Amino acid sequence: MKKANTIMTSRRRLTEDEIEEIVRLRELGHSYEWIGKKLGCSRETVSWHCCRLGVEPPKSAWRSWDGIKGPAVTKRGNHLVRRFTPEEDQIALEMRSSGATISEIARKLNRRVNSVIGRLNALARREARREQAA
Structure with a gap:
């Protein structure tokens, strides 16, 4: 009988200090990927916390959606x-x-x-x- 290959990931909860660091770094303009590598978590984790908290990089680093139609x-x-x-x-x-x-x-x-x-x-x-x- 052949065993299926499965990937097991362990999920750890980020501390409040780590979440605050995500916010600080993102507001400085760093990418999700860079922040994730620095804090030892996934890009998706960083993205989720930024989305959950409404964190965006400074205006100079992001494109405004205001002018997009549709x-x-x-x-x-x-x-x-x-x-x-x-x-x-x-x-x-x-x-x-x-x-x-x-x-x-x-x-x-x-x-x-x-x-x-x-x-x-x-x-x-x-x-x-x-x-x-x-």
Whole structure:
């Protein structure tokens, strides 16, 4: 009987200090891959924490989505991910400010809960950056 080749990965939880370091390094403009190598975790782990917390590199290091027309779709892992539209952002922000739960917003936008959490965090961080710049 032949044994199937399987890859076992051990997942460790990042400490709060490591997550803060991810945020600091990403905001300095470092790539997910570079940060993952530095902290001994995967690129995907870094990407998830940045998405969850709404962390983006400084404006000079990233391209704004504001001028893009129509939905942008990308493949992440084995599934497609679609960019939030300005209309979806507005709906999410209005619903959240009126007291809607994340689950209610996700259902309304036909999105996953973790996607809505990440998007709301990203929008909050962008707003904080705009206020700092003013």
